[in-house]
């Protein structure tokens with residue numbers, strides 16, 4: 001899909017990145033791109049990606065990230081439409097995703113967050129977080145805006161608290177935070193992930209009604225980043241976990257102990273993924289210790 005109405009910095013970054021030095025080509029991309037009719041992906045140039053839906057009755061934003069990101073996102077929205085922002089939806093509790101809501105509250109939008117995330121943030125407010133205007137409960141909720149449907153899916157324990165996947169069935173698009181990271185290995189020691197429940201959630205995401213999604217982190221080549229991610233990337237994220245676990249078990253057949261298994265871990269089929277060299281061993285420690293010592297976080301009802 002063509003790049004539409006990309007904002008100033010974005011256009012410069014996007015078109016420059018295709019032609020200049022490889023070192024710069026790895027810099028996170030700033031862009032706005034219409035991935036489906038009225039649905040836009042937005043890159044903040046900071047490694048975080050948001051999404052917004054434009055309707056005849058206002059705009060819905062998915063993932064505010066932080067104050068600077070949210071301000072640039074609001075500018076990008078104003079370059080696409082005069083419609084006011086009515087909702088800003090938060091995906092989960094982590095500070096690096098849930099900041100910046102006040103930018104949209106200040107222009108009259110209501111921020112929306114799952115009760116589990118809201119409870120944690122009430123107890124652990126971040127410097128750039130603000131109490132949500134609407135708190136929802138349970139596993140599913142539907143909003144309507146300008147005749148378009150917005151589905152909220154809380155798939156239970158996987159990563160963080162109150163993790164919500166958003167689906168726009170009219171355009172078969174979705175927003176997925178942290179659970180799917182195209183072309184990138186797991187983040188360091190996979191903090192606040194329950195690995196098995198993460199895999200279950202990926203299977204459930206495969207069944208949701210979308211073809212294209214915006215993933216909060218995405219290390220695909222620049223020309224692909226702007227298009228978002230697909231179920232191919234959901235599947236790949238799950239496959240990576242399976243392959244890593246299999247490599248750990250294989251390592252124990254020949255290596256002396258866990259330190260040697262981790263030191264010699266190798267998954268060459270993922271060597272082109274972002275942070276393969278610096279995070280693979282941390283990923284291996286986490287998946288191995290999750291098996292040996294039990295998953296964390298964990299709750300009795302799960």
Ligand SMILES: [Zn+2]
Nearest residue numbers: 092094160178
């Ligand atoms: Zn997170």
